[in-house]
Amino acid sequence: MEMKKQRIHAIDGIRGLSLLGILLANLLIFQYGGVGKDEIQLFSLSDIDYGFYYFTKIAIEGSFVPIFAFLFGYSAIKMKESLQNKGLKTKKFFIRRYIMLIILGILHLSFLWEGDILLSYGIIGFFLLFFLNRKTKTILIWASILLLFTAIVLSFLLIPDASNVAEEEKVISFVKTATDIYTNGTYEEMMNQRGKNPMDIPIYISILLMFLSPLFVGPLFLFGMYAAKIKMFTKPLLEKKKYLLGTLLIPVGLLMKASFYIGSVNAVTGILAPIGAYVLAFGYISAFALMYTRAKESIILKGFESVGKLSLTNYLLQSVVFTTIFYSYGLGYFGKLGATIGFILGVSFYILQMAGSYLYLKTAKIGPVEMLLRMWTNFSFDGKIKEQTVNNRDVSI
Secondary structure (H helix, E strand, O other): OHHHHHHHHHHHHHHHHHHHHHHHHHHHHHHHOOOHHHOHHHOOOOHHHHHHHHHHHHHHOOOOHHHHHHHHHHHHHHHHHHHHHOOOOOHHHHHHHHHHHHHHHHHHHHHOOOOOOHHHHHHHHHHHHHHOOOOHHHHHHHHHHHHHHHHHHHHHHHOOOOOOHHHHHHHHHHHHHHHHHHHHOOHHHHHHHHOOOOOOOOHHHHHHHHHOHHHHHHHHHHHHHHHHHOOOOOOOOOOHHHHHHHHOHHHHHHHHHHHHHHOOOOHHHHHHHHHHHHHHHHHHHHHHHHHOOOOOOOHHHHHHHHHHHOHHHHHHHHHHHHHHHHOOOOOOOOOOOOHHHHHHHHHHHHHHHHHHHHHHOOOOOOOHHHHHHHHHHHOOOOOOOOOOOOOOOOOOO
16 A cells, blocks of 8 residues: 555656646746747847756756656556546546547637647547557557657757748747737737747648647657556655666756757757657656655655646646736736746746645645546546446546
8 A cells, every 4th residue: 555655646746846847948938939939049148048048958848748748648547447447438538538638728728828738638638549458568669669750750840941041030030029929919919929830831730730749749648658557656666776777867868958959950969859858858757756765755745746736727827827927918028037037936936836735735635627627527516436436546637
């Protein structure tokens, strides 16, 4: 029983850690926009700002969303096992769950912020249904194939075409327009801006790419499913050596990602960067799991766990708070504070989320958005499965 309890705590803690990294990476989008964050030379940054900017790009960006994806896949297997233990058919529960994620994602993207991940997660959920009952080895093979495919495709997307001056001018013009709108525009203008892109890609192409997204982000979801099937995290003390070895992936991943920014940009560094992001993600997962073999009663770990248990609520709350800080309908600091202050703001707010989540869970068992998702998934007003036959704990996203 103690092993199982540790495993649940570790999963919640790692999920909470992923939300910290997601917030710090998202702060570049909150401050400079989805396109502007990669055209940072258009903004006024100090040397210290550039230091925090590149630290975020190398150590954080692209490596914490994969952790969240990993846990999404892991939780899918645990949810399936829980439902099966209750003697229930699983597919309808997953379909309802993913439909609600898609709805939440559309609302989040349309009315609040351009950096939503819930919509794509809901779509990817349907992709994962094909793997729920597959053999462990099959899942691992497909995860590896998709990882290689993703790295190759992204390598071409990451390498800029310096010779295409016209496209670069379009991007610069787009960033300047977006900056003006988010700094001075109306709420309606911001909503319209979220649906635009600098290359004027037709809407049907954007929709097609959205539905093809599982091919690009699927590897980590599948690796998470694989980890759940081999019972990873269920015996933390026995797995301690694996976690120690896994932490060695951190410097490897950092070097792979840094090669894209420090060395020359070419096909090799273009492949190393996306693979390095995944390698670094596995290193962070291992390092955090290792902490649960040494300091599982730490108040800091309990703070991460608390945020992780309220992951959906905390994720959406981050969007509400930081769009209010940076967009014109709030304080209007878009592009003005710099990467350093933005980073400090992010860490400070996350500490508040840790404390707030910890206190909230003293009086409640589930967050408001999590409760909404559970009510819809289980088709009940109290969020409980009426046909329950075995008292088994659910694992949330």
